[in-house]
Amino acid sequence: MIEPLLVSVYIFVLAIFVGFETITKVPPLLHTPLMSGTNAISGITLVGALISAGAGHSSLSTVLGLLAVIIATINVVGGFMVTDRMLEMFKKGKKKD
Amino acid sequence: MIEPLLVSVYIFVLAIFVGFETITKVPPLLHTPLMSGTNAISGITLVGALISAGAGHSSLSTVLGLLAVIIATINVVGGFMVTDRMLEMFKKGKKKD
Amino acid sequence: MNIIIALAYLLSSILFILGLKNLGSPKTARRGNQLAMSAMLIAIIVTLTKNEILDFTYIIAGLIIGSAIGVIIARKIQMTAMPQMVALFNGLGGGASALVALAEYNRLTGEPRIDVIISMVVSLFIGAVTFTGSLVAFGKLQGLIRSAPVVFKAQRFFNISLFILFLIIGIIVIINPANSTGLLTILAIALILGVLFVMPIGGADMPVVISTLNSCSGLAAAATGFVLSNNILIICGALVGASGFILTRIMCKAMNRSITNIVFGSAGTATTNNSNNDKRKVVSYTEEDASIMLESAQTVIIIPGYGLAVAQAQFALQELVTILINKSINVRYAIHPVAGRMPGHMNVLLAEANVSYDLLFDLGDINDDFQNSDVVLVVGANDVVNPSARSDKDSPLYGMPILNADQARSVIICKRSLSPGYSGADNDLFYLDKTQMIFGDAKESINAIIKLLKA
Amino acid sequence: MNIIIALAYLLSSILFILGLKNLGSPKTARRGNQLAMSAMLIAIIVTLTKNEILDFTYIIAGLIIGSAIGVIIARKIQMTAMPQMVALFNGLGGGASALVALAEYNRLTGEPRIDVIISMVVSLFIGAVTFTGSLVAFGKLQGLIRSAPVVFKAQRFFNISLFILFLIIGIIVIINPANSTGLLTILAIALILGVLFVMPIGGADMPVVISTLNSCSGLAAAATGFVLSNNILIICGALVGASGFILTRIMCKAMNRSITNIVFGSAGTATTNNSNNDKRKVVSYTEEDASIMLESAQTVIIIPGYGLAVAQAQFALQELVTILINKSINVRYAIHPVAGRMPGHMNVLLAEANVSYDLLFDLGDINDDFQNSDVVLVVGANDVVNPSARSDKDSPLYGMPILNADQARSVIICKRSLSPGYSGADNDLFYLDKTQMIFGDAKESINAIIKLLKA
Amino acid sequence: MKIGIPREIYEGEKRVAIVPKMATQLLKEGHEVFIEANAGEGAYFTDIEYDRIGAIIVENAQLLYSEVDVIMKVQPPQREEVEMMRDSSIYIGFLSSVLDDEFLNLINKKSITSFAMEFIPRISRSQSMDALSSMASIAGYRAVLIAAQHLGKFFPLMMTAAGTIPPAKVLVVGAGVAGLQSIATARRLGARVEAFDTRPAVREQVESLGAQFIEMELVADAETATGYAKEMTEEFMKKEREIIGERAAQNHVVITTAQLIGKKAPTLITEEMVERMQEGSVIIDLAAEQGGNCEITEPGKNICRHGVTICGVLNLPSTLPIDASAMYSRNITQFFKHLYNGENRKLDFEDKITKSSCVTHNGEIVNDYVRNAIRKGANT
Amino acid sequence: MKIGIPREIYEGEKRVAIVPKMATQLLKEGHEVFIEANAGEGAYFTDIEYDRIGAIIVENAQLLYSEVDVIMKVQPPQREEVEMMRDSSIYIGFLSSVLDDEFLNLINKKSITSFAMEFIPRISRSQSMDALSSMASIAGYRAVLIAAQHLGKFFPLMMTAAGTIPPAKVLVVGAGVAGLQSIATARRLGARVEAFDTRPAVREQVESLGAQFIEMELVADAETATGYAKEMTEEFMKKEREIIGERAAQNHVVITTAQLIGKKAPTLITEEMVERMQEGSVIIDLAAEQGGNCEITEPGKNICRHGVTICGVLNLPSTLPIDASAMYSRNITQFFKHLYNGENRKLDFEDKITKSSCVTHNGEIVNDYVRNAIRKGANT
Numbered sequence A, B: 001m002i003e004p005l006l007v008s009v010y011i012f013v014l015a016i017f018v019g020f021e022t023i024t025k026v027p028p029l030l031h032t033p034l035m036s037g038t039n040a041i042s043g044i045t046l047v048g049a050l051i052s053a054g055a056g057h058s059s060l061s062t063v064l065g066l067l068a069v070i071i072a073t074i075n076v077v078g079g080f081m082v083t084d085r086m087l088e089m090f091k092k093g094k095k096k097d
Numbered sequence C, D: 001m002n003i004i005i006a007l008a009y010l011l012s013s014i015l016f017i018l019g020l021k022n023l024g025s026p027k028t029a030r031r032g033n034q035l036a037m038s039a040m041l042i043a044i045i046v047t048l049t050k051n052e053i054l055d056f057t058y059i060i061a062g063l064i065i066g067s068a069i070g071v072i073i074a075r076k077i078q079m080t081a082m083p084q085m086v087a088l089f090n091g092l093g094g095g096a097s098a099l100v101a102l103a104e105y106n107r108l109t110g111e112p113r114i115d116v117i118i119s120m121v122v123s124l125f126i127g128a129v130t131f132t133g134s135l136v137a138f139g140k141l142q143g144l145i146r147s148a149p150v151v152f153k154a155q156r157f158f159n160i161s162l163f164i165l166f167l168i169i170g171i172i173v174i175i176n177p178a179n180s181t182g183l184l185t186i187l188a189i190a191l192i193l194g195v196l197f198v199m200p201i202g203g204a205d206m207p208v209v210i211s212t213l214n215s216c217s218g219l220a221a222a223a224t225g226f227v228l229s230n231n232i233l234i235i236c237g238a239l240v241g242a243s244g245f246i247l248t249r250i251m252c253k254a255m256n257r258s259i260t261n262i263v264f265g266s267a268g269t270a271t272t273n274n275s276n277n278d279k280r281k282v283v284s285y286t287e288e289d290a291s292i293m294l295e296s297a298q299t300v301i302i303i304p305g306y307g308l309a310v311a312q313a314q315f316a317l318q319e320l321v322t323i324l325i326n327k328s329i330n331v332r333y334a335i336h337p338v339a340g341r342m343p344g345h346m347n348v349l350l351a352e353a354n355v356s357y358d359l360l361f362d363l364g365d366i367n368d369d370f371q372n373s374d375v376v377l378v379v380g381a382n383d384v385v386n387p388s389a390r391s392d393k394d395s396p397l398y399g400m401p402i403l404n405a406d407q408a409r410s411v412i413i414c415k416r417s418l419s420p421g422y423s424g425a426d427n428d429l430f431y432l433d434k435t436q437m438i439f440g441d442a443k444e445s446i447n448a449i450i451k452l453l454k455a
Numbered sequence E, F: 001m002k003i004g005i006p007r008e009i010y011e012g013e014k015r016v017a018i019v020p021k022m023a024t025q026l027l028k029e030g031h032e033v034f035i036e037a038n039a040g041e042g043a044y045f046t047d048i049e050y051d052r053i054g055a056i057i058v059e060n061a062q063l064l065y066s067e068v069d070v071i072m073k074v075q076p077p078q079r080e081e082v083e084m085m086r087d088s089s090i091y092i093g094f095l096s097s098v099l100d101d102e103f104l105n106l107i108n109k110k111s112i113t114s115f116a117m118e119f120i121p122r123i124s125r126s127q128s129m130d131a132l133s134s135m136a137s138i139a140g141y142r143a144v145l146i147a148a149q150h151l152g153k154f155f156p157l158m159m160t161a162a163g164t165i166p167p168a169k170v171l172v173v174g175a176g177v178a179g180l181q182s183i184a185t186a187r188r189l190g191a192r193v194e195a196f197d198t199r200p201a202v203r204e205q206v207e208s209l210g211a212q213f214i215e216m217e218l219v220a221d222a223e224t225a226t227g228y229a230k231e232m233t234e235e236f237m238k239k240e241r242e243i244i245g246e247r248a249a250q251n252h253v254v255i256t257t258a259q260l261i262g263k264k265a266p267t268l269i270t271e272e273m274v275e276r277m278q279e280g281s282v283i284i285d286l287a288a289e290q291g292g293n294c295e296i297t298e299p300g301k302n303i304c305r306h307g308v309t310i311c312g313v314l315n316l317p318s319t320l321p322i323d324a325s326a327m328y329s330r331n332i333t334q335f336f337k338h339l340y341n342g343e344n345r346k347l348d349f350e351d352k353i354t355k356s357s358c359v360t361h362n363g364e365i366v367n368d369y370v371r372n373a374i375r376k377g378a379n380t
């Protein structure tokens, strides 16, 4: 029963490589937006939270899951929106005319 | 019984991304060595050939496997060596002194 | 059905990767963010259709409450408060991972797989550290906590001890998954460690800390993925973990500091009183910032000085100007009458570089235009832009007319250090908020900017 | 045991990725190749220890024979024959994939999984196409087959029909895996298609074809991986498939052609007699080649001409020279007495760019040094390096002393086109094998080279 | 105030103290400007131009002097000019070369308030009044043109079908304002330039213009507080001459600008050194006015010795009259504005610039430097 | 052969036909070189130098002429010089300006083989012999220096504490070899330069030197096969003068170089146009020798009209004697080597260069162009 773990490890390693390679040279002005954007992406844990919250096992799990859903959603929604706001401002500065 | 396939697909897609990202800007002088090197890498099919040849089922399979092992080995061994020769020459041109 | 879900997850993963890629370049960043958004949407919808989910009540409630709060915060927040917002969100992400780990632990039945239990412990630990760490960072940036490093004696030793404690208990829990006290202890240790980790770090280094924590929250998500055997969590988590790591490194390089220096710089050395006092602060920027500033400007004024001659940077400078002009930016040179060391020094230099005379303006002709210009690029000039000449009767420069660089929207100054010019007078311009100092030989700096603009 | 194998495979995959990455940059290419080698070694050893393997006789025999042949070929082959070697090896790789697919098919028992059967068909087809395609490419390059495009009427139509036939039979086989005739038909179709695919393509385009086939052989390996559910095959295959694709695109761009143009350019259009005749051939190189040439040179001589003045490239050129000098390359300017359009034209220009006089040499002083110089960079000069001045009595230039650029080991020429200079005489220098033409405005070309050298 | 611009009577002087553009400025400030007829002629400024902008053309000097409160001039006033000045009037212009006992008595008798342009201190805010710098800058530029005119060679390197002509080599001794400008101009023309100065700070400046600095052990405190060079020891001078002699023999053009404020210029080139130079070489001695840096310089003459042309150039700024007038007149205008800028146009002797530059006021010598020099002169 | 270098007797001529370096080359080829005493003096080449390399110093011209086979000169020979030449000797040097019936008869009587440097065709392989180009190049350089000397303004832009001095504006009319060199030199000195020429090919060349080309409808076939400019129609000239007049009024310096081979120079600047120019402007008329491009040019004199200085400069190359001699002597040496390069040093009249440049040979006019011109002259 070790197989699934190994597969996960493969996927993990490959994804790490993809992550390393995609971000190479980021100008400092983009640091904050990029951080904010990846932060929103890491809100993917929401998917986990949904599964937990929806599993409907013990009530404790459900409550924990609910809490997790709420804060993960804040992370995702807020994160993406804030990132977009920053980038929008950036765009404007660029093409004022 | 579809799961393993899906996992393979995941791995395939991620590896494709890694492949896309790793090679970005190659100077023309490196084109041939790079081609030769990746060609040697694609000789990984040797691993498959080994499994086929070693499976010891029907004799036809074994013969086919043996053939596969031979030509895959040529590909791998020859490919890596030729690449190395090319790259070595290139290095020399660089530091003649 | 399962295939479709798996394929949808795969699609979502691909979109996440593309989104992340696009986020890294100024021109595509916004599209990248939108790609990531749709990826997230797909992932959520797919998850909701999954047959693992039995009860939607809490989910819907959670989603609505969370979205509402998220939208409100995102709308209300001031642009200047962005960094603390990112810190806050990041903390929530980490917290969510920790909570999911707890919930899943609670759901455990029978003898769980060892990899699941390991993942759970990791997820819980990293998530919790990220949670309190980010909250402290938020507090520091928001001014709720003293921004200066807070350090107590032997803190480093204490931190390490705590970490070892975590390892021990972790192993115990892994061996005996039923040991829920152990798990809660781990939670407690993680929460404390998060606080201790960030408290000693000064406000100025917070961005790096947040980036590190961001990378951590990615890893926590990946760990959660291991717990749930969910590929998309693993992929996204790994992506964020890796890219966050790279970003941290990039940021450290931009600040010219190493990550260990930041994290362990003051921790455990309570004796040193890290001088983050309110002295005049100079922000050292990189050529990348300068290139972006210049590229997004409409009017740029260039002020050359003696340093341009010393660096013999006139050719590079003119190349830069040509590039900017080709991007239809309005670029002019402002020549101060006594810039350099002899009358007409700048003219000789710029003539060498074949600068068209039409681009040169003298003090009288251009001084009123500074207030309407987006960027002033000062290259090796100092005295001629020193505002103390206007008001400070004790300055050796007092009474000399100067170029009003300080009136521009932003100022980029290329010089090697903070040392004064010919007159020996210190220059307030360097310390303005809108000033970006780029330290280094002018020629090298300009060449670096050119390279970036051409990329 | 299985874990160890899986982890070893993982390690091997990581090494392959790192190897590939390093292969892409001149400085690390050799290390990259070595990394890939060790990755391969690990993969092979791991496979051999796998309990799937029951009988080692054939394996050992195969490995020994294969290695022997590989070593001999790799040792004996001449450097100039490299491209056809790569083609040959590539064909073997494809062939191996096809053989494995056949062997596995033969080994099939019971009702096979549909994905296995699909993978098998794909692997067989791609492998076989790669096999014959590569062999034809080899033949063309080696001169065994006419290098000129071989085309017959309606070939494109025929190819498409064959492909559709393959799809139909493929579906039949997938539905009824026991249909071995179908599989063999697919094999036959694939072998024919490989030949037909490459025959119409001219010798000059072979590198692109080989690269495409290389990418295909990667995909074939990946398909084999699907057949065997073997992750390392999938990963490596995908890596090679993707990077081969990128490389193909890069090569097409370098040759200024599109891949469709190459593949379908002449196929099916038997009427056009693609003019790959033996007329004098000019090879257009890129700034990347030039930058590598320059970087690996020890002595560089620069010959400026009137085009330098027209392009106003003197500043860029001097920047380039400075960069090269900083890399401790011996760089000099050779100034022809009548370069430009007035006496001393080059001197005025180079003085503008502040070129030190010590770098300037006149014809008499430098003409004997060309034969000992690695690279001559000709920037916008033409008549002054035209060898016809030496020997061709009919040339308007006959009798004028010229700079012996043609005696250098290699020549890089930056100009916009093949058009002649002031005298109107055609220049044989452009057509030499050692000459690299870089077409475009001199300033832009030089700037591009600078950018690459700085990167 | 009533400002008067007489025509310069000094021989060969073509400059004018106020050009029409600056006259306009003065008029705007509420002054009246009187100008002697044809005063701008040498610099191609016609009376018509002055008239057009509202200056008053005065037929002759006598009339002008009797009319105005302030006299602005380029060259120091000659005796007859001082005599024409009104009592208690103000003089602004160059002055130091005529400052002797007799002259001072003369102007003090008339209670003339006099300002010497030379004495404006070299501080940051006075740079726009610094006529020494602006005129030195012209001299440096002109020196190179004169050298190029006398040298039978190209300045730039020329690689032509008729052979390669190596660039002229130029040695600049003394890299002050004039020297630096010479370096810049010679470099513009394509010459190889090397330079020497006693002040160590100059090295970087010379190099920033693309010239070579000649190595020699320099003297750390070669500079006075005001930026001028100090006099060197005889031992140092000997060593310096050795090095210069050696370099001069390698160069085609030597431009010397070494000056010591208020002293005879140091002798840097002896006849023996001239003899060692190449035939056809040229020496431009910008210090000719102060006796010359070359031993055999004859101020105001071009002589040829040992195949070397030695130009003892005088008053170079006057050979570029249009721009020299423009610059000088801007300097003097700024200076005047600074002096009389208060509400009631009163002098502020607290101010460093006013204090340093004023020579006489209310019938007395107010300048410490001049007073000391006169006293010393009286003692010996 | 015995090669003789007389001292130039033309007034003001400072060049010498062969400098020591080239004499060495000739000696190496097995020739003997005779040189009149002090022949190199004007260009600072001493007899000692010639002596050292093995040339023979001859006391006076009479002796020299009687001794040698080949005479190499710069200026065309004057009557007394021809008379001194030996029968059947060879003359190489400039010639065209003295080529009239009388002169030709004189040298033909003596059967002198004469070569005119001016007639060397402008083909690629003759570029090293092209003295017109090398001397024009010197003239172009010199013209700018003279302009800078006469202009009362800086050439470069100067932004100084004493105000911003705008750069001088220079207009170059005729962008042949001399014109291009003027453009380059003026640009080196920092002036703003614009230029005009009738040949369309010149536009790119002017721009390649960083100057502006003045727009005007150009004439496609303004060029002869040999690269010289053709004469224009009167209508075109009128339009050209209009444009030049307008531009000249905007510029401080005008340098004219327009020449038509073998004809009087075209009049491009009329007195009325001079009047419209700014006071203090300078015109350098390089075509003064051919009558001048400016109507009021007085060849050999600097005159001042309407506030404009007009320099009718003559023989500029002689004002840069060192380099001019070096270049000319390289040209003539290459030419001589080309003429007499065979085994037995015989002329090859099949060769284009020999054929075009030879004027008389064996007592006859062998040059088509000269023959036609003489015949035409005889007809009218």
Ligand SMILES: NC(=O)c1ccc[n+]([C@@H]2O[C@H](COP(=O)([O-])OP(=O)(O)OC[C@H]3O[C@@H](n4cnc5c(N)ncnc54)[C@H](OP(=O)(O)O)[C@@H]3O)[C@@H](O)[C@H]2O)c1
Binding pocket: C304, C305, C306, C307, C308, C310, C311, C312, C337, C338, C339, C340, C341, C342, C343, C344, C345, C379, C380, C381, C382, C383, C384, C385, C414, C415, C416, C417, C418, C419, C420, C421, C422, C423, C440, C441, C442, C443, E124, E127, E133
């Ligand atoms: N124009 C004249 O006629 C004249 C004559 C004499 C004096 N002055 C005086 O000179 C001053 C001129 O002002 P300014 O602003 O031109 O010069 P400045 O005030 O002297 O400042 C020049 C600056 O350039 C920087 N620098 C030097 N080398 C450099 C390099 N390689 N790369 C980058 N930066 C370099 C120096 O800072 P770092 O060391 O930190 O790099 C220095 O602060 C005025 O005070 C003026 O009064 C002028």
Ligand SMILES: NC(=O)c1ccc[n+]([C@@H]2O[C@H](COP(=O)([O-])OP(=O)(O)OC[C@H]3O[C@@H](n4cnc5c(N)ncnc54)[C@H](OP(=O)(O)O)[C@@H]3O)[C@@H](O)[C@H]2O)c1
Binding pocket: D304, D305, D306, D307, D308, D310, D311, D312, D337, D338, D339, D340, D341, D342, D343, D344, D345, D379, D380, D381, D382, D383, D384, D385, D414, D415, D416, D417, D418, D419, D420, D421, D422, D423, D440, D441, D442, D443, F124, F127, F133
């Ligand atoms: N020096 C003199 O005194 C003088 C005077 C008159 C004539 N000439 C004659 O001029 C010729 C000089 O030889 P040369 O080799 O210097 O020049 P050239 O033979 O005229 O060749 C110049 C080359 O530069 C290229 N070019 C033009 N613009 C360019 C740009 N923007 N970027 C890149 N390349 C550019 C042109 O090719 P593309 O169009 O393909 O780009 C052209 O072939 C000789 O034949 C000489 O006899 C010299």
Ligand SMILES: NC(=O)c1ccc[n+]([C@@H]2O[C@H](COP(=O)([O-])OP(=O)(O)OC[C@H]3O[C@@H](n4cnc5c(N)ncnc54)[C@H](O)[C@@H]3O)[C@@H](O)[C@H]2O)c1
Binding pocket: C341, E122, E123, E124, E127, E130, E132, E133, E136, E173, E174, E175, E176, E177, E178, E179, E196, E197, E198, E199, E202, E226, E227, E228, E229, E230, E232, E240, E257, E258, E259, E260, E261, E266, E268
């Ligand atoms: N306000 C200001 O900031 C300001 C304005 C103008 C000039 N200055 C400074 O004042 C300095 C002097 O300027 P100047 O041109 O009026 O000086 P100057 O005319 O008095 O002297 C010319 C040069 O000769 C040099 N010299 C003297 N004796 C020498 C010797 N024996 N050998 C070699 N060189 C010798 C001096 O060092 C000086 O550089 C300048 O370098 C400049 O930096 C400052």
Ligand SMILES: NC(=O)c1ccc[n+]([C@@H]2O[C@H](COP(=O)([O-])OP(=O)(O)OC[C@H]3O[C@@H](n4cnc5c(N)ncnc54)[C@H](O)[C@@H]3O)[C@@H](O)[C@H]2O)c1
Binding pocket: D341, F122, F123, F124, F127, F130, F132, F133, F136, F173, F174, F175, F176, F177, F178, F179, F196, F197, F198, F199, F202, F226, F227, F228, F229, F230, F232, F240, F257, F258, F259, F260, F261, F266, F268
């Ligand atoms: N062998 C060679 O390749 C070679 C050598 C030297 C010169 N050339 C060519 O020959 C050309 C002529 O050279 P040059 O300097 O001896 O010419 P030049 O001295 O005969 O004339 C000078 C210039 O005046 C111009 N001109 C004539 N009439 C004019 C008018 N009405 N208005 C304006 N301009 C007028 C001419 O076009 C020419 O450019 C040069 O441009 C050069 O390209 C070629």
